[in-house]
Amino acid sequence: MFDFIWNLASFVLALGILVTVHEYGHFWVARKAGVKVLRFSIGFGKPLITWNDKLGTEYVIAAIPLGGYVKMLDERVEAVDENEKHLSFNSKPVLSRIAIVAAGPLANFAFAIILLWTMYMIGVQSIKPVIGDVEPDSRAFLAGIKADQTLISIAGETVFDWRETTFSLMQNMGEEKVEIIVNDPIEGQIVKNLNLKSWTLDDNVKSPIHAIGITPYRPLITTELAHIAEDSAAKKYGLKVGDKIYLIDGEKISNWPQLVKLIQASANKPLLMTISRGSEKLNIKVVPDNKPTKDGFSQGYLGVIPLASKWPESYISTRQYGLIDGFFLGVDKTWQMVSLSFEMIGNLLTGQVSVKNLSGPIGIAQGAGASVSYGLVAFLSFLALISVNLGVFNLLPLPILDGGHLMYYIIELIRKKPVSEKTQEFGFRIGALVLLLLTGFALFNDFMRL
Incomplete structure (x- = not known):
């Protein structure tokens, strides 16, 4: 319940x-x-505050x-x-009306620049794109990319973290191949050519990174328990x-x-666990709860979170920029996001990206809640992306x-x-129908991911 309230409050704040x-x-x-403006409303329905x-x-x-609406x-x-x-809108020259209508989206783009500018001046701490594993016979494997290498650039664009790596890969979707520079711990910087011919992104993969066969490095997850859920087994x-x-x-x-696999296969079955608690060794009988999968299959659930090892300091980078450099970087990153958004719309229409990747209000709410939890910089980055x-x-x-x-x-x-008014009215009805279908499809995807 707390997560729901937190995500909802974060969503309302971000959207507002x-x-x-x-x-x-x-x-x-x-x-x-x-033009005379009669009303400036944030939200719909019954007015709560007016002036x-x-x-x-x-x-x-x-x-x-x-x-x-305005x-x-x-x-x-x-x-x-x-x-x-x-003073009426319709009495103004067509160029004035175009400027008024375009000002809303342009304000969102300008706001994204300001958010990213602020973020880069505060300082951005991120995880370097160090490769943890490469799936055999994947695109990355065939390009000669290996575990423990660090991605330096994609198609000439420097990448500092996994988020920028994802953006760069998506920007090159549709290309025959893309040049990637990696830093090998023994050989130094090496140029690799990644084959992207006929590459598509469906809903069965977690991200473009996994789609090309790369698993990012993650610190070792121990078998020590860091959190116990209330009302859990x-x-x-x-x-x-x-x-x-x-x-x-x-x-x-x-x-x-290994532990997760055993627990998931043991719904409602007693297990004898041998644990260490301080200097003691104890045997505890545990019966995992049954938490069925989306497909209706039985799956054991213990209700614990493990303790992960700390990130190596060499894998963490902090970037902080001055007033001028931060602004131009904010402009550059905003332009990249705008370009990528239009490219993704094109890829959705051509089928290179599955429509099941669309997210609706629930997905945005979850993202808002997570970003607020991570701190101000993460929330600024999330706001810029959604803007x-x-x-x-x-x-x-x-x-x-x-x-x-x-x-x-x-x-x-x-x-x-x-x-003509008749043509415009017909267009508005078609537009409303398409928008309703898109919203319904995005909501359906959200519910399927819960």
């Missing part, structure tokens, strides 16, 4: 910030263009925190007094934090995956989104006359 930025973009440019400024704009914080004076929506017609049968598991039914336990995605999504040429309005206004600019 990003929607405010997006709508403020529309609001600010509308005011500059001489007015001296120009007559009503500001609203509403009950349903799933979006927002309501402008517009003769197409309601009757406008003769003396205020020059481990708690019920007396296991404690700090216990080290050595034997299960007389079988020596040498690593954590870019929000801006790109709103630029899609669906008539119900900003991109759809821009499409109509660009057509008007070319034709020298507006698109």
Whole structure:
């Protein structure tokens, strides 16, 4: 329950910030263009807090925190007094209307730059992309990439951590091959050519890194218990934090995956565990709970988290930049995310990326909760990513989104006359249907991942 409340609160906070930025973009440019703004609302439904400024704009914080809107004076929506017609949205030149509509997504991109700029000035601590293992006969294996090597660059782009490695791989999806530079602990820097011909990303792999056959290095996970869940089998049968598991039914336990495999195969079956607790050695009988898989198969569950060894200091890097360098890096990374987002949309349409990789509000909420837990820098990075995605999504040429309005206004600019009301209305209905289907599909994916 705590995780649910934490994720929900983080989601509302993140979405509230990003929607405010997006709508403020529309609001600010509308005011500059001489359009009267009637309402600036964050959220939908019943107003919780309202106030007015001296120009007559009503500001609203509403009950349903799933979006927002800016309501402008517009003769197409309601009757406008003769003396205020020059203040209406529809009376403005088409270039002004284009600027007002485009300002929302552009505000999201500008906000991402500011977030990343701040993040790089604070300092970013990250894990170097050191390879833990390479799957036999995988693309990475065939390229000659080996365990213990560190990735230095992909297609000429330096990568400092696994996140940047993922971005670089996705940016090169569709290429025949890509040049990768690795640092080998014995041979030094080596150039490798990774074959990406016919490479696709489906929902059966965790990430692009795993898809090419690389498992990132992770510190050794011990058989010592670091956390015991409440109302779990481990708690019920007396296991404690700090216990080290050595034997299960007389079988020596040498690593954590071995222990997990035994537990998962023993739902509702008694196991005799030999543990060390301080200077004592104890035998404890434990019956793992049954936690069925998504496919309905029985799976044992103990309710513990192991203690992991510390990261080697040489595997951790900290990057901190000054005012100027941090800004230009923020611009560069934002541009990379914008480009990658559009490329991923293209890859979804061509089938190179499975639509099952789409995430909806639940996935975003989980990401928000996790990023807040990790600290300010992680939350800034998450906000920047979602801000870019929000801006790109709103630029899609669906008539119900900003991109759809821009499409109509660009057509008007070319034709020298507006698109007919009937055509626009039909487009809005189609856009609403497509948006509803996309949202439903993303929510379905979220529920399947729970």
